[in-house]
Amino acid sequence: MLTEKVLHMNTGIGESSYATNSHLQGTGVKRSLPVLNEAINRIAKDLNGFLGCFKIADLGCSSGPNTLFLVTKIIERVHNICSESNSQVPQFQVFLNDLFENDFNTVFKSLPAFYTNVKEEKGDECGPCFVSAAPGSFYDRLFPDESIHLFHSSYAVHWLSRVPQGLENNKHNIYMAKTSPTNVFEAYKKQFKKDFTKFLQLRSHEMITCGRMILTIPGRSIPDPSSDDCCIIWELLAKSLVDMVKEGMVQESKINEFNIPYYTPYEDEVKDVIQKEGSFSLQSLDGFPLDWEPYNYTDTMNTDDVSGLPKLGVNTAKLIRAVIEPMMVTRFGSSIMEMVFKKFEERVVDHLTTKKGVNYNLIISLVKR
C-alpha cells in the first residue's frame, strides 16, 4: 500500500467528509492557541519585530473549518503585537500543506470569505495575506532553504511515512493493541523514531534561525503502548472488522495484513527524538486529555447518564470514518463501509457504558537552534 496515495481525509463537504467531522481536532487546535501565541511572542522578540513578509506553513492542513482557523489566529496575534509596539504589520505568506490527494479545491473556495474577514477585522493596514498550497509529503522537502518563520501542524505528524515492517503476526489487530506481540510495539516505535527524526531534519533546513514550530498530535502520558488513551478506538474498529469475518463479509487475512501507518508516542519518546536529532530545542511539551466527542459529552450528559450514548456512538463513528475511510476502502472495498462503521458505532456505545472515551494529546513547541 502506497501510503501517500491513500492517506487523506474524506474529501468535500458532505455528511461523511472530514470537513464536517473534524470538531475533535478543532478542539485540540484551540487548546494549542496559548502555546502558539507564546511562540509568536518569542519570534517577535528574537527577530526584533516582523520585517517584510512573515512566512507560515501549516503541515497536514486537510480541508475543513480548522484549515484557516489557525491562520486567522496567527494573523491576529501578530497584529496585536504590532499594535502594542506601534510597528507596521507585516505581509503574510501562508503555505497550506497536505498530500497530493488532499482536497485543496474545497479549501480554495473558502478563501474569498477568509480574505474578506481579515480585511474587515484588521483593516487595510494589515497584510496583505497571501494563502497558497504546497502539496507533498512532509517526509520530503517542501520549501526552499531558510524560508519559513513559523511551522504549525495539528493532528498530522502522528501519521507515519509508511506502515512499519514486520507486523505479520499482529493478527486481528489494525494498530498496536493489548493482544499485539511485543515486536509490533517495537516496529511502530522504530518507524516513528525514524520518521520524526527525518521530519525534524527536513524542517530545520526550511526554517530561519530562531524560527518556531508547534505540533499537536495524539500521544501517550504513560509508557504502555497499548494504553486505552491512544489505542482503544482502533481496537474497537478491529473488532468490528473481525465481526465481519464471522459473518463472511471480510476475509480474515485482509485484516491481518492491514495496519494503520499511525503512531501515538509517549512524551519521553518525543523528547528523546528531538534531543538526538539536535536541530531544535524543546521549548515546551504539554499533554492534555480530550473527550472523543468534546461538544456533546459535557453538554448532554453526566457520567451516570446513558441516554446520550447512541448519539455519541454515531458522532465518534463519523469522526473516525472521515479520517480512515479512504485507507480502508483501498484494502476492503467500499461496499462494506456502511456496515463496518455501523458495527463500530455499536462497539463504541458498548465501550462507553463502562468507560469514558478519552484521547491523550501532546502540544510540542520547538525553536530552531
Place this chain on the structure above:
Amino acid sequence: MLTEKVLHMNTGIGESSYATNSHLQGTGVKRSLPVLNEAINRIAKDLNGFLGCFKIADLGCSSGPNTLFLVTKIIERVHNICSESNSQVPQFQVFLNDLFENDFNTVFKSLPAFYTNVKEEKGDECGPCFVSAAPGSFYDRLFPDESIHLFHSSYAVHWLSRVPQGLENNKHNIYMAKTSPTNVFEAYKKQFKKDFTKFLQLRSHEMITCGRMILTIPGRSIPDPSSDDCCIIWELLAKSLVDMVKEGMVQESKINEFNIPYYTPYEDEVKDVIQKEGSFSLQSLDGFPLDWEPYNYTDTMNTDDVSGLPKLGVNTAKLIRAVIEPMMVTRFGSSIMEMVFKKFEERVVDHLTTKKGVNYNLIISLVKR
C-alpha cells in the same frame, strides 16, 4: 455576474475538460519558448547567475498538460545555463496561479510524476523544485513584495476583470462583432486599458528589479476591433445562440445581456498601456497567426480539401466549449449546452468552407525597470 466565480475552464480530465481540449493553447505556449529562453538568459546575466532560490509564477495556469510543461522548460533552460557556466543549479519555487474555482486538485495529482521526471532528467544536483498554488485573481495582489524573478502567463491576461459597462445595445452579440455599435468597441478597449494597467502595477510590486515577464495572449495585428482574426469565433457562437432563440430554446434578452469579459488587443494598444504605466520596459512584442486546429489542419487537409472539415468543426467546438462553458451555464443553464455547441460546430464547418480559421497571437516580453 461575478466574473471571478464563473471564469474558469471546464474542470477534470474528461472529454469536455480544458485538460483534454487545450492543444491550441499548447501550440501557442511552444511558440513562446524562444522568447522565454531569451528572458531567462537575460535574468542570468543581469543578476550574475541564479543565487539561492529562483522564484517563478505562472498566472492563469488552468489545469491540464500545458500547466507544468512550461515549468519543465524553465527548469531546463536554467539548468543549461548553470551547466554552461559550471555554477550550482538553484532551488526552484514555482507558484501556479488561477482563480479560486480552478481545478487545482487535478494539477496536484500530476505533481508526483512531474517531480520524478525532473529528478530523472536533471539528476539530484538540480533543485529541488517546489511547486505550489497561489489561487486568486491577477487583478489583485498575489505575492509578497519583490519576491518573484520570472512571471509567465499564457492565454490568461486577455480575460478582463469584469464585463465592460455600457454594452446594453450590443444586441445579438456576445463580444465585439461586425454589427456592434461603436460604443461597444470603446467600452471593451477602456476596460482592457484599465485592467492591463492594474495588472502591470500589481506585478511590478511583486517582482524583483530586473525580473522578467512573458505574456502570450490572443490579439490583433490590425486596428479594426471587429477583425476576423480575433472575433469570428464569438460571432459564430452568438449566431448559434440566436438560432436557439428562433427555436424558442433561449430568450433573446439573455443573449443581449451576455457579453464575455475578454479582449483581444491591437499590438499598439498593448505598447501604449505598457509605456503609460511605466514600471516595465518592453523587451519585445511578437505577433503570430495560429490555426484554430493546429494539429489536424496541416496533417489532414490542404486548403482545397474539405473532407477534414467535420473533424475540424468538432475539435474547434470542443476547444471553445472547454473555455466558455462554465460562464455560459451560469447565464443559459446547462440543459441547452449540447445543442448550442452542436449548432456552433455546424457554423464553424460552414465558415471554414470559405475561409481559414486563424487566431492572431501576441508574445510580450517585459523587464522591470
